[in-house]
Amino acid sequence: MESLLRRAKNFCKFLPFNFSFSTSITFIFIIFFSIFFVNLLVRKLHEKKKKYHPIGGTVLHQLKNFNRLHDYMTDLAEKYKTYRLIGLFRSEVYTSDPANVEYMLKSNFENYGKGEYNYSNLKDLLGDGIFTVDGDKWREQRKVSSYEFSTRVLRDFSSVVFRKNVVKLSNLVSESVISNQPMDIQDLFMKSTLDSIFKVAFGVDLDSMCGSNEEGAIFSKAFDDASAFTLYRYVDILWKMKKALGIGLEAKLKRSVKVIDEFVYKLISNKTELMRKSQDDPSLKKEDILSRFLQFTETDPKYLRDIILNFIIAGKDTTATTLSWFIYMLCKHPHVQEKVAQEIKEATDSEEVENISEFAATVSEEALEKMHYLHAALTETLRLYPAVPVDAKICLSEDTMPDGFSIKKGDMVCYQPYAMGRMRFIWGDDAQDFKPERWLDENGCFRSESPFKFTAFQAGPRICLGKEFAYRQMKIFSSVLLRCFIFRLSDEKRVVKYRTMINLHIDGGLSVRAFHRLDKSTNINKLNT
Template identity: 70%
Template sequence: MDLPFDPYSIAYTSLSLICALLIFKILAREFVEKLGMKKYHPIAGTIFNQLINFNRLHHYMTDLAGKYKTYRLISPFRSEIYTSDPANVEYILKTNFDNYGKGWYNCTILNDLLGDGIFAVDGEKWRQQRKVSSHEFSTKILRDFSSTVFRRNAAKLATIISEAATSYQTVDIQDLFMKSTLDSIFKITFGVELDSVCGSTEEGRKFSNAFDDSSAMTLWRYVDIFWKIKKLFNIGSEAELRKNIKVVDDFVYKLIQSKQEKICKSKFDLDIKKEDILSRFLLVRDTEPKYLRDIILNFIVAGKDTSAAVLSWFIYMLCKHPAMQERIAQEIKEATNMKEIKDYAVFAGGISEEALEKMQYLHAALTETLRLYPTVPVDAKICASDDTFPDGYSVKKGDMVAYQPYAMGRMKFIWGEDAEDFKPERWLDKNGIFQQESPFKFTAFQAGPRICLGKEFAYRQMKIFAAALLSHFVFRMSDNKKAVNYRTMINLHIDGGLHVRASRRSGQRKFTCHYNF
């Protein structure tokens, strides 16, 4: 079908106008500053610099953070302020929290994928979901149910690693973590056994791939000034995004409908279990499918990508630091105190809360991984009204304001001269006990009213998986010469996966796993 307008001609015309607008905005701001009316953060570039450096975006922004604690990038419609200053971060996330929300700009970009979920909204919708989610995460039922799910899936993963070790095969450990944590979060949110880690469902594989691609293309919108035009004409990346989101939606709505029918048939059964999150939502409140879809997808974002990404970077760090890998394995052995192990399920099932609490060095190593490789490398807000930061510089209403967990983890003025070194010991006191840092310095879980509700949930999952694997296997890179880098998307995935070889620890034999706990 012939379009009445040529979208590419529109794009070129728009680009010319945008360049003129950028020049005007820069000159106008500089004029205001010279009059002494306002003082704005230094200009470090434009949004086009982000576009040029998109594949190394966090390296680029870390370089800028090293020159300026806080800086501006000029875009056509607003300034974008990026800060790595803990005082500014505390001001944004806590002190003047009400002035910095997702705003219309972020909500518009995120809406197609995340809808009205907790990560994409402000105001009453956010408060309502925060309240409900806070209650759910604090229930003993969900805590116990999730721990059982984590142990079972960790055991299944150990069996797959064992088979690879026997046949001397290389595995993509990130892919396995992604599938395994997806299985975990699906069981916890939907009450459904997805079993993607064993490849038994093609639908699950398609959903996972579509979800990851949707995440990458959603982030691309932040640097693609033509994304709305592409969406209007359904071309390029926006056509791909629409296709992937349809795969996601079809899968999720099918599960919601199935759960609704099951609950409807069992509504007179007083013994019906309310362990999974979807069942609990459906049983206690009348919620339309679209809102349920948004809530559940946001839970999946929080539970799948985050833990899997951290565990992948964690294994990468341990491959680079084999002595630390051995130290963690020894700590797990002492904490679990398991001398006779019959199979992987028995071992994983025996990883108690008390044992996890004893794994202080493991906790420190996971936290150090998060410091250098935070799951959300940049988090953006919108300024609701003109304001002044603690550093004395002004921000304008409508400016995008972002703090940078990835860059902050590498700042020497925050962490010292060894900021770029992987050093779990920085989190331990003289007795080897884990010590928290200010959440405005270590921003991996946000801070203030929006601090991550699933923080302890995530640590429990990561420690169970790490304990189940490192107690039995030694991991090494399949190719030490191959560069490891991130994929630029909402979460910090390893680009192309992490390919490793696993071998059994000395004295370990091949076990079985019956998944019977």
């Protein structure tokens, strides 16, 4: 302070007027505050020049429309390509504009991350997994995961698992045909894909499909519930208070996560012990993801828990919900169902199916590559019913979108695959129609679209690593089921709706009836063996 005063006195000596020291100090402060207020005024004028996206409502409107949340936001997207919802602590920006999507997912990727807001909402369920973190943690997991998904070992192992589980599923479907009973096909897909991803991730036969593993059934329910409770945090501004008090959905979420953790940590412990005892046993196959992680390094159980639970949520619900909506679309459009079945028959060169297991073995990589129409029909399903209907990022520093509107630091910025799939300005006047042909060229070959237009698998550096993995599973399942069965809705008049969760589940499941798709010489008894 004394040094500052000495400098002020020295400054007074050079003033053109004979000011006293106190007058000089006053003069200096007047200059200082004048500069400060001029800068503040300039910033305010600059703020006024900025344009922000139109207000579509508040987060309270989201809460009011929670059960039809994605349709509510689609209605807003039809009115405004990009809009804001006002919250207590930040604005939430929702965009269906492909140019804005490309900007946030690719061009300015580093400025749009998960952020603390998303991390705090998701961490109880998904921990420090790839879907919740940014920076070095994300890059490390991305690198490791990218390597695993590119290995032929995982591709071949997963294909064997998918074929085995679709045969088990087909046998259950065949039983319902014989008993002339409807079935909840979504429930069967959920169990089958859970069994598949668990085998691929942990090397464990969960067998939730046949119900032989009671622990697996409990885990599956806890995982579904935890997913729904976690999403509700995005519209419940009081969730942190409820968590602290241990009440409401937060209490249920805590119990669900406890069930999940106990089950997963037990599997990790068992696998670690098995790997330790069998280090020099060449007969022990290390094909599953957990074994491959443990093969190369001693890894913290919490890290393994987080990374593999993220694999499970990516590989279980996404494919199961897509397959469920796919069957629903085929039931609503029987001509598409027949066209897909015919393509599968030709691609597998199967004039008749006498045995489901033997037929599944013919669904090779080469056969799958020939199924362009099936690929198009699955993709069209994902356009209208994306497994992840909305994805949120946080703006890490003040920015301006390609549409000329500004985004404030800390704003949540979301792109909307569900709404985008219904936008006429993106897909044309028939945007809401189920039309697999839109994905085929003049030669009937599959034609992809920009990932910033078709956003079901994200885009840019965070594009889904399991995209080809998911398509392979869905095509194997579809090939076997549609070659062997015809599907019809149990109740044609029922209005099918989604359940608002992280993934787009069909609310209440999908009740269908199946009928054997029999060739003239096919024997029903042979089909069931």
